[in-house]
Amino acid sequence: MPELDQRVTMWDETTEQQATLTGLLFHHALAPVAGDRYLRGVLPAPPPAHAIRLATGPPVASQAPDLTLYEFPLTTGGEPVTADHVTGVLRTLLTGPHVDPQESLSAELPHVPVIRVDLAAVEPTPEPVEERALTIMRTLVHPYTGEFPDPLMVGFLLPTPDLLRLYLAADDIDGIVAVDVRPSGAVTALTAALPSLVTETERMRKDDVDPHCTWAMDLTDW
Template identity: 50%
Template sequence: MHEEIAEQQADITRLLLHHVHAPLIDTHYIRGILPVPPPAAAIRVATGANTAHTPEVLTAYEIPLRTNDDLVTAEDVTSILRTLHTGTRIYPSDSVSSVMGMTLVHVDPATVDVDAPTRDDNALTILRSIVHPFTEEEPDPRLRGFLFLEQDRLRLYLDTEEAPGVIAADVRPSGAITALLAALPSLITERGRMNEDRADPHCSVVVDLTDW
């Protein structure tokens, strides 16, 4: 069950990455996708302006990965988020909390009337399916989520067969990206680099690669 949750979190993350640059709607962009720890079957999507690079100015929405025994897809998450960002919404107090400095809204998909995918959404699905066809072979390490922490600090949530749990790797987008990506699989499993971040419930350990 836990692996099914991990696979779904990774799939949704992969399919929503383009919304780091392309708005969900109006001026709302995805600035983070957080893998909720098991046994909860959910994902958290943090949104804000495209200039937002710190959690304090973001709002995270926790969305269950199943509704009425049906799997929630990336397209469903997109539709839910667009609806939540349209107009003014008031949430019950018991559905609002906080995580990592962000306001956290627990979403009940049954209460959200979503619109059908747009023609551009469907066009993207067609194009993406051809360029990146589905394969059962998972990448290693596997991206489970991400979050902008600072102007030049991006946290990657990864898992790998070489280590248990979710590893958070902090990297500098302005750094030597090609070299970092080549070394990433081995760097995240080095025990000497691993530390705890008690403020982040989405990972087992944190590996700081910002000085690499």
């Protein structure tokens, strides 16, 4: 069993902002953001960064070189960044011409470029009418209540067609838990059991490879 810090650890404002943006952005995994580039993941930036990372790539990204990570700050001008602003800037970055942000390579993910975005230097591309229509419907179906579920999904990654990595923050667990599941599996049963499964420390292992989580849990055969 991993030696977990058993302090009751409520998630902070950064985690809540990451979760809010994840909930507003994940549908871009099913439709291209720009051209043939899809959103393959939304990742919580490693602390202490107050940021979120968007992984873009082709419809099916099976290898790390297929992906590019864009790191966005969670605030701009002292205010929380909006999902519309993030996707607008991402469209500009993916289509160009644009101001090239500073690019660096993550030591933990040596084959995936991480581009840190300066929001003040890039003008967002307006969202398509279809996107605005989706925003209206989504707001009616899932109105914002200000209440966060437990566990809290702060990110996801679709590395292959039948593998989904969920990044979850759970009360009583110190750090982010990355949970690997298969969409082809028993989805209804899994989603019902997940709030309980994510707290079972005997299923966890320390993850020293993925910089976006502390713990990993394999539920691909659950």
